[in-house]
Amino acid sequence: MMRRLLPAIILVLCCLLIPLAPAASAPDSLHVLDSSVDSEFPLRLVFSIEAESGNPITDIRLMYQMDRMNYANVTSEAWPQFEPSTMVDTSWTWDMRRASLPPGAAMTYWWELRDAAGVVVETIPERVVFSDDRYEWSTLDSDSVSIHWYEGDAGFAQGLSDVCEEAVETLALDVGTRMDRTVDVYIYASSADLRQSMVYPQEWTGGVAFTEYGIIAIGIGPSNLDWGTRALRHELTHLVVHAATFSPFGQLPTWLDEGLAMYNEGEPDESFESLLYSAAGQDMLISLRTLSGPFSSDSQKAYLSYAESADVVRYLLDEHGSTAMHDALMYFKGGETIDEALTMSFGMGLDELEEAWHASLEGELSHA
Numbered sequence: 001m002m003r004r005l006l007p008a009i010i011l012v013l014c015c016l017l018i019p020l021a022p023a024a025s026a027p028d029s030l031h032v033l034d035s036s037v038d039s040e041f042p043l044r045l046v047f048s049i050e051a052e053s054g055n056p057i058t059d060i061r062l063m064y065q066m067d068r069m070n071y072a073n074v075t076s077e078a079w080p081q082f083e084p085s086t087m088v089d090t091s092w093t094w095d096m097r098r099a100s101l102p103p104g105a106a107m108t109y110w111w112e113l114r115d116a117a118g119v120v121v122e123t124i125p126e127r128v129v130f131s132d133d134r135y136e137w138s139t140l141d142s143d144s145v146s147i148h149w150y151e152g153d154a155g156f157a158q159g160l161s162d163v164c165e166e167a168v169e170t171l172a173l174d175v176g177t178r179m180d181r182t183v184d185v186y187i188y189a190s191s192a193d194l195r196q197s198m199v200y201p202q203e204w205t206g207g208v209a210f211t212e213y214g215i216i217a218i219g220i221g222p223s224n225l226d227w228g229t230r231a232l233r234h235e236l237t238h239l240v241v242h243a244a245t246f247s248p249f250g251q252l253p254t255w256l257d258e259g260l261a262m263y264n265e266g267e268p269d270e271s272f273e274s275l276l277y278s279a280a281g282q283d284m285l286i287s288l289r290t291l292s293g294p295f296s297s298d299s300q301k302a303y304l305s306y307a308e309s310a311d312v313v314r315y316l317l318d319e320h321g322s323t324a325m326h327d328a329l330m331y332f333k334g335g336e337t338i339d340e341a342l343t344m345s346f347g348m349g350l351d352e353l354e355e356a357w358h359a360s361l362e363g364e365l366s367h368a
């Protein structure tokens with residue numbers, strides 16, 4: 001009987017002790033002394049923690065959730081290295097060479113600690129934004145987008161904001177879809193500045209849509225506003241279309257994804273059109289089935305891939321309208337195959353579409 005009483009007595013003693021000894025100064029309680037995040041854009045984020053306990057701290061883990069589209073609420077874990085001790089000061093570095101994050105990517109993080117006595121402490125979740133603080137950003141908010149920029153006046157930003165709002169409206173008409181979150185657009189002053197914001201930049205990178213984050217990073221100076229306007233519409237289309245079709249089941253054929261983005265840039269680009277007509281005239285068109293996968297890295301073939309994609313999407317919208325296009329996107333989202341999705345929305349599979357589109361191209365060629 002005595003042995004069973006003992007825990008009860010200890011419990012009562014503990015209860016009596018608590019009001020006398022506040023947690024922060026109790027020598028045997030596990031508590032966090034300090035927690036911080038240092039950001040070194042674009043290379044790394046360093047999460048630091050300092051804690052003490054009357055018993056050796058044996059387990060520390062960082063838990064974090066990215067603010068991005070997910071199929072489920074995903075919590076990631078990271079383990080900083082340290083020797084078990086009553087006093088611990090350690091950190092964990094998120095090396096972006098393994099997972100490059102866009103500027104403005106946001107996440108929520110907290111720490112979980114445990115000591116040898118089995119005491120567990122969880123810190124209050126905090127939000128951290130991976131900002132590119134090498135620049136002084138200004139922000140202009142409108143209905144659908146937030147423009148962030150650091151070079152050029154307010155009129156420059158207003159112009160770009162108008163381009164985005166207009167593109168969002170056009171997309172709502174063309175494909176019947178809207179974003180349910182605000183898009184953040186980071187306007188770098190040049191492509192060179194943009195590339196410096198990336199861990200692994202590509203030579204030709206002028207704009208990037210980080211679709212899962214709802215973030216666009218793009219290099220637009222006041223001197224290349226025409227290019228910038230088209231590029232912005234292009235990337236915004238990717239974002240809206242990806243948000244509308246985000247699902248674990250399906251993927252859009254590349255020609256449809258890029259074709260919609262090209263179509264929404266505005267008036268067809270003449271150099272792309274002449275490339276398209278000359279390839280059609282020489283019977284050198286790349287098949288839509290090939291263009292359903294990743295585009296060629298060969299630049300000539302890549303140009304033709306974009307030109308064809310833009311034109312076949314224009315053909316589909318002209319002939320079948322935006323409701324059919326919206327249906328197609330929803331079938332793709334649901335995981336239908338390319339042929340099924342096209343048949344259910346446009347009444348023809350990929351080969352029939354290709355035939356019909358080639359015929360329309362030949363008609364245009366003979367009139368040209």
Ligand SMILES: [Zn+2]
Binds near residue numbers: 234258261
């Ligand atoms: Zn694109």
